[in-house]
Amino acid sequence: MVKLSSIVVTLLIAAIGIAAPIVFVLGLARQQGLEAEQTRALEFAGEALAKTEATFDSFLGVVTQLAPMIVGEPCEVENLNLMEYAALRTRDVKALGYVSGNQLVCSSMNIDDRVFDLGEPLVSGLPDTQMSVRNDVYIPRLGELEFLVLQKGNIAGVVQAQATLENVTRGAQVNLAVFSADSSAPLLKNGDVSADWLQAPPDAGDTRAFLSDGYIVGVARAARSGLTAVAAIPRAALDRRTRELTGYLLPVGAVAGAVLIWAILFLSRHQMALPQAIRAALRAKQFFLVYQPIVDLETGRWTGAEALIRWRRPNGEVISPEVFMPAAEESGLIHDVTERLFQLAARDARDLFRDFPDFHISLNVSARDIHDAGIVERLVALKQQMHAGDGNLFVEITERGLTRPEQAISIIHALRESGIPVAVDDFGTGYSSLSYLESFDLDYLKIDKFFVDCIDSEDEAVTGKVLTHIIELARSLDLRMIAEGVETTHQRDQLRRYGVQFAQGWLYAKPLRMAELRERLGEEAG
Numbered sequence: 001m002v003k004l005s006s007i008v009v010t011l012l013i014a015a016i017g018i019a020a021p022i023v024f025v026l027g028l029a030r031q032q033g034l035e036a037e038q039t040r041a042l043e044f045a046g047e048a049l050a051k052t053e054a055t056f057d058s059f060l061g062v063v064t065q066l067a068p069m070i071v072g073e074p075c076e077v078e079n080l081n082l083m084e085y086a087a088l089r090t091r092d093v094k095a096l097g098y099v100s101g102n103q104l105v106c107s108s109m110n111i112d113d114r115v116f117d118l119g120e121p122l123v124s125g126l127p128d129t130q131m132s133v134r135n136d137v138y139i140p141r142l143g144e145l146e147f148l149v150l151q152k153g154n155i156a157g158v159v160q161a162q163a164t165l166e167n168v169t170r171g172a173q174v175n176l177a178v179f180s181a182d183s184s185a186p187l188l189k190n191g192d193v194s195a196d197w198l199q200a201p202p203d204a205g206d207t208r209a210f211l212s213d214g215y216i217v218g219v220a221r222a223a224r225s226g227l228t229a230v231a232a233i234p235r236a237a238l239d240r241r242t243r244e245l246t247g248y249l250l251p252v253g254a255v256a257g258a259v260l261i262w263a264i265l266f267l268s269r270h271q272m273a274l275p276q277a278i279r280a281a282l283r284a285k286q287f288f289l290v291y292q293p294i295v296d297l298e299t300g301r302w303t304g305a306e307a308l309i310r311w312r313r314p315n316g317e318v319i320s321p322e323v324f325m326p327a328a329e330e331s332g333l334i335h336d337v338t339e340r341l342f343q344l345a346a347r348d349a350r351d352l353f354r355d356f357p358d359f360h361i362s363l364n365v366s367a368r369d370i371h372d373a374g375i376v377e378r379l380v381a382l383k384q385q386m387h388a389g390d391g392n393l394f395v396e397i398t399e400r401g402l403t404r405p406e407q408a409i410s411i412i413h414a415l416r417e418s419g420i421p422v423a424v425d426d427f428g429t430g431y432s433s434l435s436y437l438e439s440f441d442l443d444y445l446k447i448d449k450f451f452v453d454c455i456d457s458e459d460e461a462v463t464g465k466v467l468t469h470i471i472e473l474a475r476s477l478d479l480r481m482i483a484e485g486v487e488t489t490h491q492r493d494q495l496r497r498y499g500v501q502f503a504q505g506w507l508y509a510k511p512l513r514m515a516e517l518r519e520r521l522g523e524e525a526g
């Protein structure tokens with residue numbers, strides 16, 4: 001029966017599978033939308049700075065040319081004509097005039113009542129240029145327009161403030177302002193801009209973007225003039241952009257979610273179906289055994305063979321025990337699989353020991369089986385079924401089978417008393433310490449393929465130490481050793497040099513069906 005916890009976990013994973021890509025996509029859309037709007041705000045701020053500096057530069061250029069040309073009475077007609085001509089040559093300066101104190105005494109605008117009070121400058125002596133700037137100046141007869149009056153020496157330039165910024169916004173919904181370095185009142189302004197946004201201004205030549213009071217704010221500070229521009233885009237633009245991006249990204253997220261769920265369901269179905277499939281395979285007798293010879297390293301003779309279970313599916317596919325054994329153990333089906341192993345071994349070994357009395361067959365017994373009440377009786381009965389004498393049937397127990405020491409000690413003792421030698425398998429890969437082994441009265445220690453592989457590896461010097469340690473321990477406990485997974489002659493020679501007595505591996509033979517094994521044994525004997 002499929003465990004309730006597996007269903008809950010699968011449903012939970014499926015829910016995460018659906019939600020995760022969507023949450024991710026929404027987060028991504030919002031993040032990308034925010035980044036795009038911040039970039040846009042910074043572009044507006046940067047452009048406002050550039051336009052303002054260009055206007056200031058063009059005024060200063062005119063002043064540099066004009067100042068030496070004004071001779072005599074500044075408000076003489078010739079001088080006013082020069083001013084008008086110079087103003088015409090600039091794009092942003094509408095008129096030029098002569099200032100005395102805070103008064104515009106005359107200008108190229110030809111206003112009848114020429115003397116006009118400009119008021120105190122908002123800033124005097126801007127860094128770098130030493131210019132003064134007055135803002136929000138209304139000029140009689142020029143309507144409601146606000147002007148910016150720039151002044152260098154006694155020459156003033158009248159700039160149409162609104163036009164400078166409108167040139168930047170070009171109809172976009174953005175509030176813009178340009179401040180001098182030391183003024184909290186803006187020199188130029190288009191829409192509401194809070195002076196608070198300047199509280200932590202960026203360094204000269206740098207920018208900063210943030211969210212504040214329903215706006216995406218971009219602040220840019222000029223390197224040379226110290227001017228700072230602020231652009232504020234209403235947050236609604238961000239929401240609009242997020243919606244747009246979500247529209248593009250959501251289908252991608254939905255496809256990713258669907259693929260994820262499909263993968264999860266496929267895997268979980270596969271996982272959940274495995275115990276059912278094992279049960280059906282037991283009924284349909286789809287398991288069979290192969291045998292891998294165990295070789296005496298001194299003589300090269302085949303002294304025994306390890307039985308390895310295989311599962312052939314109806315489509316011919318052969319499945320490794322490494323795939324189905326964990327599921328069999330987890331679902332409790334391992335006892336049935338082990339019983340099947342015993343039946344198959346009994347059938348395969350019929351007459352084997354009559355023909356080859358010194359040969360042995362080694363069976364793997366899982367950690368769960370070894371603690372079963374009745375396992376010793378079952379193995380003793382199997383020995384009889386196989387017509388095996390003492391030492392013809394071996395049992396291999398993994399380290400995990402030794403985790404309940406007292407029980408394991410008495411089972412091992414009973415098996416050995418019954419003429420069934422016991423080997424510890426996969427030694428060194430589990431959790432028991434080497435000294436743990438002393439408590440058990442074992443016959444063989446199987447050296448895992450991992451350590452055998454190390455013989456050929458680059459760090460043989462290091463791993464070789466572990467291997468020699470294992471070998472010394474086995475020798476001190478009077479255990480004989482079987483090295484697994486021997487593939488090269490170098491490994492074989494080293495193992496022999498270390499004093500290991502037996503080996504199995506592809507160097508000698510891959511696992512064989514019983515008929516072939518008998519044939520080869522016959523050839524060897526004959």
Ligand SMILES: Nc1nc2c(ncn2[C@@H]2O[C@@H]3COP(=O)(O)O[C@H]4[C@@H](O)[C@H](n5cnc6c(=O)[nH]c(N)nc65)O[C@@H]4COP(=O)(O)O[C@H]3[C@H]2O)c(=O)[nH]1
Pocket residue numbers: 292307308309320321322325341364365366425426484485486487504505506507511
């Ligand atoms: N690359 C390489 N591999 C080699 C070489 N020589 C042998 N092998 C493979 O290494 C594994 C050795 O078996 P194991 O350590 O007992 O490890 C076994 C054993 O723990 C378990 N197992 C197999 N049959 C049974 C069984 O009937 N009952 C139980 N409980 N476990 C079994 O499944 C594990 C895997 O078995 P297999 O897939 O048959 O894989 C086998 C064998 O085919 C070699 O030179 N190179």
